[in-house]
Amino acid sequence: MSSKKEKKEKAKEKELTQEELASKEELRAMFAEEARRRCDVIAAGLATETTDFETMRAEAHALRGTAAVVGLRRLAELAGLMESDLAEAKQTGVIRGGRAHQIADAAKALAEGAAAASEGKEEPPDVGRSLAQLFSA
Numbered sequence: 001m002s003s004k005k006e007k008k009e010k011a012k013e014k015e016l017t018q019e020e021l022a023s024k025e026e027l028r029a030m031f032a033e034e035a036r037r038r039c040d041v042i043a044a045g046l047a048t049e050t051t052d053f054e055t056m057r058a059e060a061h062a063l064r065g066t067a068a069v070v071g072l073r074r075l076a077e078l079a080g081l082m083e084s085d086l087a088e089a090k091q092t093g094v095i096r097g098g099r100a101h102q103i104a105d106a107a108k109a110l111a112e113g114a115a116a117a118s119e120g121k122e123e124p125p126d127v128g129r130s131l132a133q134l135f136s137a
Contacts, residue, residue, distance in 0.1 A: 027070045028118040035075075035114035038063050039107040042082070046104045051093065057086035063110060074127060075113050081134035082106050106130035 038059040045056045064079035082103050089095040095103070109126035116124055 024070070025118070025120075028072075028114070031066050031070050031072070032111075032114040032118035034066060035063060035111045039111040042086075042107040043104050046095075046100050046107075049100075053086050053090040053095075057083055057090055060086055067110075067114070070117075072114070072117055074123065074131065075110055075117070078106055078110050078113075078127060078131055078134070081131070082110075085134065102130070102133045106134055 041059050042056045045052060050056075060079050060083035064076050064083055067073075067076035067079055085095065085099050085103055105126070109124065109130040112124045113127040116122065
């Protein structure tokens with residue numbers, strides 16, 4: 001009797017795991033869409049040389065939090081570095097020399113990384129490059 005009960009419990013655990021996996025995949029797909037929208041806002045702001053650094057910082061902040069929630073630690077880290085640079089720009093009124101291009105590249109890499117994660121693919125190499133660039137300066 002105990003054996004049947006154990007088998008039933010294991011089957012139930014397996015079912016929950018599959019449900020959790022489906023939920024994680026859905027969350028990552030939703031994050032990929034969100035990342036594309038938010039990264040487009042950041043990229044557009046940088047391309048037009050806006051001084052609305054707070055809007056771009058807030059977008060990066062939201063990306064950092066959502067990436068962390070869905071378990072994409074490196075993307076969360078990348079968004080955090082972007083947020084830090086944009087917070088500094090908000091304080092000083094200007095993005096440090098050369099950083100605007102690096103932040104734009106990071107936004108593109110983050111969006112591509114989120115899309116890859118939602119499709120179960122490996123992280124694109126640009127994510128690592130952007131992390132290294134933003135860390136180094």
